[in-house]
Amino acid sequence: xxxxxxxxxxxxxxxxxxxxxxxxxxxxxxxxxxxxxxxxxxxxxxxxxxxxxxxxxxxxxxxxxxxxxxxxxxxxxxxxxxxxxxxxxxxxxxxxxxxxxxxxxxxxxxxxxxxxxxxxxxxxxxxxxxxxxxxxxxxxxxxxxxxxxxxxxxxxxxxxxxxxxxxxxxxxxxxxxxxxxxxxxxxxxxxxxxxxxxxxxxxxxxxxxxxxxxxxxxxx
Amino acid sequence: xxxxxxxxxxxxxxxxxxxxxxxxxxxxxxxxxxxxxxxxxxxxxxxxxxxxxxxxxxxxxxxxxxxxxxxxxxxxxxxxxxxxxxxxxxxxxxxxxxxxxxxxxxxxxxxxxxxxxxxxxxxxxxxxxxxxxxxxxxxxxxxxxxxxxxxxxxxxxxxxxxxxxxxxxxxxxxxxxxxxxxxxxxxxxxxxxxxxxxxxxxxxxxxxxxxxxxxxxxxxxxxxxxxxxxxxxxxxxxxxxxxxxxxxxxxxxxxxxxxxxxxxxxxxxxxxxxxxxxxxxxxxxxxxxxxxxxxxxxxxxxxxxxxxxxxxxxxxxxxxxxxxxxxxxxxxxxxxxxxxxxxxxxxxxxxxxxxxxxxxxxxxxxxxxxxxxxxxxxxxxxxxxxxxxxxxxxxxxxxxxxxxxxxxxxxxxxxxxxxxxxxxxxxxxxxxxxxxxxxxxxxxxxxxxxxxxxxxxxxxxxxx
Numbered sequence: 001x002x003x004x005x006x007x008x009x010x011x012x013x014x015x016x017x018x019x020x021x022x023x024x025x026x027x028x029x030x031x032x033x034x035x036x037x038x039x040x041x042x043x044x045x046x047x048x049x050x051x052x053x054x055x056x057x058x059x060x061x062x063x064x065x066x067x068x069x070x071x072x073x074x075x076x077x078x079x080x081x082x083x084x085x086x087x088x089x090x091x092x093x094x095x096x097x098x099x100x101x102x103x104x105x106x107x108x109x110x111x112x113x114x115x116x117x118x119x120x121x122x123x124x125x126x127x128x129x130x131x132x133x134x135x136x137x138x139x140x141x142x143x144x145x146x147x148x149x150x151x152x153x154x155x156x157x158x159x160x161x162x163x164x165x166x167x168x169x170x171x172x173x174x175x176x177x178x179x180x181x182x183x184x185x186x187x188x189x190x191x192x193x194x195x196x197x198x199x200x201x202x203x204x205x206x207x208x209x210x211x212x213x214x215x216x217x218x219x220x
Numbered sequence: 221x222x223x224x225x226x227x228x229x230x231x232x233x234x235x236x237x238x239x240x241x242x243x244x245x246x247x248x249x250x251x252x253x254x255x256x257x258x259x260x261x262x263x264x265x266x267x268x269x270x271x272x273x274x275x276x277x278x279x280x281x282x283x284x285x286x287x288x289x290x291x292x293x294x295x296x297x298x299x300x301x302x303x304x305x306x307x308x309x310x311x312x313x314x315x316x317x318x319x320x321x322x323x324x325x326x327x328x329x330x331x332x333x334x335x336x337x338x339x340x341x342x343x344x345x346x347x348x349x350x351x352x353x354x355x356x357x358x359x360x361x362x363x364x365x366x367x368x369x370x371x372x373x374x375x376x377x378x379x380x381x382x383x384x385x386x387x388x389x390x391x392x393x394x395x396x397x398x399x400x401x402x403x404x405x406x407x408x409x410x411x412x413x414x415x416x417x418x419x420x421x422x423x424x425x426x427x428x429x430x431x432x433x434x435x436x437x438x439x440x441x442x443x444x445x446x447x448x449x450x451x452x453x454x455x456x457x458x459x460x461x462x463x464x465x466x467x468x469x470x471x472x473x474x475x476x477x478x479x480x481x482x483x484x485x486x487x488x489x490x491x492x493x494x495x496x497x498x499x500x501x502x503x504x505x506x507x508x509x510x511x512x513x514x515x516x517x518x519x520x521x522x523x524x525x526x527x528x529x530x531x532x533x534x535x536x537x538x539x540x541x542x543x544x545x546x547x548x549x550x551x552x553x554x555x556x557x558x559x560x561x562x563x564x565x566x567x568x569x570x571x572x573x574x575x576x577x578x579x580x581x582x583x584x585x586x587x588x589x590x591x592x593x594x595x596x597x598x599x600x601x602x603x604x605x606x607x608x609x610x611x612x613x614x615x616x617x618x619x620x621x622x623x624x625x626x627x628x629x630x631x632x633x634x635x636x637x638x639x640x641x642x643x644x645x646x647x648x649x650x651x652x653x654x655x656x657x658x659x660x661x662x663x664x665x666x667x668x669x670x671x672x673x674x675x676x677x678x679x680x681x682x683x684x
Contacts, residue, residue, distance in 0.1 A: 018492030090543035203561035
């Protein structure tokens with residue numbers, strides 16, 4: 001069986017050599033080359049045609065994201081695994097949008113990297129488990145605007161106006177000034193709105209306002 | 221006491237002392253002079269009468285004696301009475317038609333060898349200067365003459381009245397002049413005081429109009445110069461603060477990167493080396509030791525990542541405020557078991573100026589730290605939005621709230637500085653920070669920052 005041909009892209013020589021030592025101890029894996037910058041990586045991918053690319057995010061010059069984007073265009077058959085220090089969901093999302101096959105944290109390079117390489121080579125995706133958990137979490141807890149309770153929870157015109165102004169990020173004082181009412185009245189209206197709609201916290205209130213088209217944006 | 225009142229009072233006191241003193245002096249002097257004059261006249265009349273009376277008494281010419289004393293009376297308005305006694309003390313002539321008033325004779329009795337006697341006596345017709353004058357050394361008889369002091373007193377009284385009226389007039393004029401003078405003197409001072417109060421409130425654009433080159437004018441010039449310097453100092457202070465904050469952020473960024481890039485990479489390579497060591501070890505002791513060290517290394521990497529995140533998340537620079545806050549709020553909610561809700565609203569796809577993003581991130585961080593420390597809230601919302609070319613950050617909790625003014629005035633130094641720090645950070649990027657909180661009603665921190673220099677913005681509210 002052909003070994004999996006790997007290209008290592010990382011701007012730190014010690015990491016490259018560490019990876020090389022680890023990977024070459026695997027019989028089914030062959031390290032065909034390495035690169036220290038984004039540009040070099042693109043060049044090496046073109047000339048070496050690796051099966052899997054291990055790609056660091058932070059590199060001098062062209063960063064990992066840009067390199068991944070170009071490689072996805074020029075050599076879509078190359079499976080890319082991002083190997084990084086960053087565990088932010090935001091980075092992960094960006095790379096998933098570009099179309100990388102795996103995302104592994106360096107702190108788990110010793111335990112999960114080999115599995116990840118084999119998985120993406122088989123055509124599967126591999127995302128560092130604790131990040132997967134966070135991703136699912138944030139998908140499930142994705143904030144949705146609570147629906148207005150069935151019947152009888154109609155807001156008065158004044159309450160709707162207060163809700164709109166709160167959702168626009170006004171202070172109670174600003175709302176009071178705009179509507180020519182006292183700040184206490186604003187607070188009372190707000191309390192009524194929250195109670196009627198069963199909302200908790202300003203963020204929910206904003207989402208409700210958006211979902212119900214109170215801010216002039218698209219209503220869903 | 222106000223300066224104006226003091227000036228007016230001083231002038232009034234001066235006028236009063238001068239006026240009253242002058243009046244008193246004039247009165248004393250005048251009455252002294254007039255009294256001498258009166259006494260001289262009394263004696264002169266007595267002496268004149270004596271010349272004739274002696275002879276008339278000796279010739280026993282009562283008719284002529286009467287006509288004499290009546291003539292004396294007629295010639296002098298002030299004379300109230302004339303009485304001529306003989307040596308035995310009998311009345312020989314008198315202007316009293318109904319007899320001598322009781323007690324008059326004894327009121328001014330002349331001793332046998334006395335030359336003359338002048339005495340003031342009170343009568344039913346007012347005070348009288350009574351003269352007893354011996355006729356021919358007392359051998360023939362005595363003349364008694366009474367001169368009213370009324371006219372004299374009247375003169376002194378009218379002079380006193382005139383002087384007092386004059387004093388009153390001058391006093392009135394003095395008060396008016398003093399009031400005007402005090403007003404002229406104190407008006408620039410009042411303006412200065414008002415300006416100083418305004419500057420104290422922080423209205424550093426305040427200047428006073430310099431009127432004249434007198435001492436007050438000089439104070440005004442000095443005041444304006446001081447305010448200029450204050451403005452310059454304030455400007456310097458704010459520049460310095462901006463610089464310190466920028467330097468701090470830069471330093472944090474550098475250390476965070478260093479942790480990631482240098483230490484992190486080294487630890488990663490140690491991790492890999494240990495894995496290799498573990499795999500190639502032949503004895504189980506070596507294998508398990510390498511495994512322990514590997515675990516330790518992974519933990520150290522986690523620790524370092526947290527440190528770097530705490531210092532300054534790389535997402536803030538690479539991906540922007542929304543990504544950084546998203547992460548921070550999520551971690552924060554997990555760590556403190558709080559319902560922490562983040563809604564990036566109209567800023568979802570926008571990048572602001574780096575300083576603005578940093579400022580908003582740090583303010584949100586501080587506000588959220590305060591929520592945990594002071595509010596006892598169960599849920600907290602972090603919102604970003606845009607409105608009228610401004611980026612808006614709102615951090616609102618449902619905690620117990622606090623009296624903002626009271627904390628600002630007399631809170632603990634740490635708490636006060638916390639609020640001040642948030643305000644300063646907002647001000648340094650041209651923003652305004654407002655805190656709305658009342659006991660029992662939660663706390664909301666609003667920041668409004670102008671968005672000039674924002675990149676890649678959208679104007680609608682793309683919520684999803």
